[in-house]
Amino acid sequence: MNRKLATRTESLTPSTTLAITAKAKAMKKDGIDVIGLGAGEPDFNTPENIIEAAYKSMEEGKTKYTPSGGLPELKQAIINKMQRDHGLTYSPSEVIVGVGAKHVLYTLFQVILDPGDEVVIPIPYWVSYPEQVKLAGGKPVFIEGTVDTDFKVSAQQLRSAITDRTKAFILNSPSNPSGMIYTEEELKELASVCKEADIWIISDEIYEKLLYGGATHTSVAQLSGDAKERTIVINGVSKSHSMTGWRIGYACGDERVIKPMTDLASHSTSNPATPSQYAAIEAYEGPQDAVEMMRKDFGERLEAVYPLLAEVPGFRLLKPQGAFYLLPDVTEAVRKTGFGNTDEFAKALLEEANVAVIPGSGFGAPDTIRLSYATELGLFKEAVRRIREFVEKRWQD
Structure with missing residues (x-):
């Protein structure tokens, strides 16, 4: 054997x-x-009202399969959240709910990368970005931010790293591991380079609610129509609502990407855990205290x-x-x-x-x-x- x-x-x-x-x-x-x-x-x-919502859903028999891309009610809660927080409008076909933001990212790389395609990843990076790119047959290309540049990268660095094989650029703001945030002006410059090169922007915004000292978060997708069209926003309830173990993340973006992601999910996870989805609805629609x-x-x-x-x-x-x-x-x-x-x-x-x-x-x-x-x-x-x-x-x- x-x-x-x-x-x-x-x-x-x-x-x-x-x-x-x-x-x-x-x-x-x-x-x-x-x-x-x-x-x-x-x-x-996890906040008590969220736990209670999950418990109630189970008592009501909501323990069966759901659509692979997520409950319609949860998709609507995410759509409402994106409109409320960023003024961004998405349709249900432009949203996929997955088994945590990590698995959503994994699925995304699987559908956008062919062998040899490159993804530009700023250093320092979250540990799973390069590994997931490699698992999809892609090649991580690194550009470095240091303590002297506030652990951020510049538009010029990005432009220099792009080749004819570049498929996407990963943006993580606020950042894990540095905690630094890109300003709106910095985001505009990076988005402009991505427009020039016609590449995807993968914007991991999982820490968007954890801001300090008067800092504000801008989603790169809200900068312009072009930025929204080429950006796949990754987010979830794990960090904002202390729901890491519930495993609910999502992506919002172009239907041309979301549909194959949903198709792939139907053959891998079937759907995110049903009680967790009802908990996530409460996370976004319930009190935010x-x-x-x-x-x-x-x-x-x-x-x-x-x-x-x-x-x-x-x-x-x-x-x-x-x-x-x-x-x-x-x-x-x-x-x-x-x-x-x-x-x-x-x-x-x-x-x-x-x-x-x-x-x-x-x-x-x-x-x-x-x-x-x-x-x-x-x-x-x-x-x-x-x-x-x-x-x-x-x-x-």
């Missing part, structure tokens, strides 16, 4: 985020006092922990405007503490100081580490104290 696996899996890189989180959990299970700062999800429970409460709480944590982390020797830190991550450049700290790279630094930090952070290599930014302040404030402060003590103890002039 030929037991060789498909070659498409050979180039995959395991998720750094999940690997570190798993190791930290295993240490905790062994009784070690580990503080995990790797969480990519809110540390609040809990969304604002969580956003405000994250903002207060940011204000409390940012100055503490900025004081750690060898850390260069930008103040994020959104999401719930801090991404310090730790080049000097790594060098002065005698490590060869950030991965070694993070490993020692976990083993010696019992603090789990995500090395930036998983995000294409190997000089950084990511820390999530979706963590109880007292624990985060203690973690920063341990990090500083770890660095100062090993510091070599």
Whole structure:
């Protein structure tokens, strides 16, 4: 029997985020006092009214298959949300609901990419972007944002990266892992380049509700008719409503893309979980008080922990405007503490100081580490104290 696996899996890189989180959990299970700062999800429970809506739907027998692209009522709730938040008008045929925003992205790449097609991905990036592109037979092409450019890329960088094989450009604002936000003017410049090259814009807006310090979010799709036509907006209820485990995400965009995505979903997932869809309807149509409460709480944590982390020797830190991550450049700290790279630094930090952070290599930014302040404030402060003590103890002039 030929037991060789498909070659498409050979180039995959395991998720750094999940690997570190798993190791930290295993240490905790062994009784070690580990503080995990790797969480990519809110540390609040799903709001009660949303849980109640799901429970009610199950009691009413709404536990059967739904249309592959999502319940009509949920599509309408998403359409209402896009109109309310961004002044964007979509029809039901321009919306697909999927099993989380991650799977929606996976499905999107499967329908727009042929072998050898290129997708331009800014660094730092969410870990799954390049892997999903590769799984669709595509080629990730990277352009780099650094701490000196606020972890953002320019229109000129994008223009220089485009070839005749470029199919799409990924935009993630607010960003995971940096928390930075593109201004409306920056978005216009990037959208103009995409228009020149006639490529898709994939706009991941999953963190749009988590904004701080007066920051505002603009969807690139709302900039012009052309931008809307070429943009596929990716979003979901995971971060905004603390519903990561419910697995509901969606895409809004050109029907020429949404229809094959829906057809593909009919042969892969059948449909998103039915009670989760009813929960998502309540998330968008019900009270939004809990969304604002969580956003405000994250903002207060940011204000409390940012100055503490900025004081750690060898850390260069930008103040994020959104999401719930801090991404310090730790080049000097790594060098002065005698490590060869950030991965070694993070490993020692976990083993010696019992603090789990995500090395930036998983995000294409190997000089950084990511820390999530979706963590109880007292624990985060203690973690920063341990990090500083770890660095100062090993510091070599």
